[in-house]
Amino acid sequence: MSESLLRVVPTVPDWVPAQDAADAAALVVSAMCPGAGELVACRYAEVTFIDQGANFEAVGCPVCTAPLDGDWWQERMDDAYATRFATLDTVTPCCSATVSLNDLEYHWPAAFARFELQVRNPGRGWLSPDEAAQVSTVLGSTVRQVFSHY
Numbered sequence: 413m414s415e416s417l418l419r420v421v422p423t424v425p426d427w428v429p430a431q432d433a434a435d436a437a438a439l440v441v442s443a444m445c446p447g448a449g450e451l452v453a454c455r456y457a458e459v460t461f462i463d464q465g466a467n468f469e470a471v472g473c474p475v476c477t478a479p480l481d482g483d484w485w486q487e488r489m490d491d492a493y494a495t496r497f498a499t500l501d502t503v504t505p506c507c508s509a510t511v512s513l514n515d516l517e518y519h520w521p522a523a524f525a526r527f528e529l530q531v532r533n534p535g536r537g538w539l540s541p542d543e544a545a546q547v548s549t550v551l552g553s554t555v556r557q558v559f560s561h562y
């Protein structure tokens with residue numbers, strides 16, 4: 413059984429919305445996904461990697477756009493996980509840039525967050541920029557989207 417998840421998360425990994433803002437944003441997203449299976453708002457005690465599942469294809473450097481080695485990335489993830497993702501900064505091997513693991517070029521996109529609106533089998537694709545802006549306004553934070561396939 414495969415499933416898809418459209419995951420909408422705050423841009424800043426450790427930012428969490430107030431309950432009423434989270435509820436309001438869930439309603440907005442729900443209205444945008446009328447064919448969806450289920451919508452869940454998830455809060456995590458610690459910053460969590462919001463992965464794209466089988467949609468993971470590659471990771472690149474956001475500064476010089478060089479592809480990053482998968483083993484290098486996995487080791488940096490392990491290091492960061494050891495800090496419970498409190499420290500996401502790392503230095504890229506290609507151009508020695510200090511960047512956050514949250515800001516690497518993930519193909520497809522991935523993110524780090526303590527809060528997500530998770531739409532199971534959304535029955536549609538990405539939210540449009542306009543729709544994402546509406547969610548941002550209600551939530552009180554700019555958002556990123558992750559589309560996961562398992």
Ligand SMILES: [Zn+2]
Nearest residue numbers: 473476506507
């Ligand atoms: Zn680079």
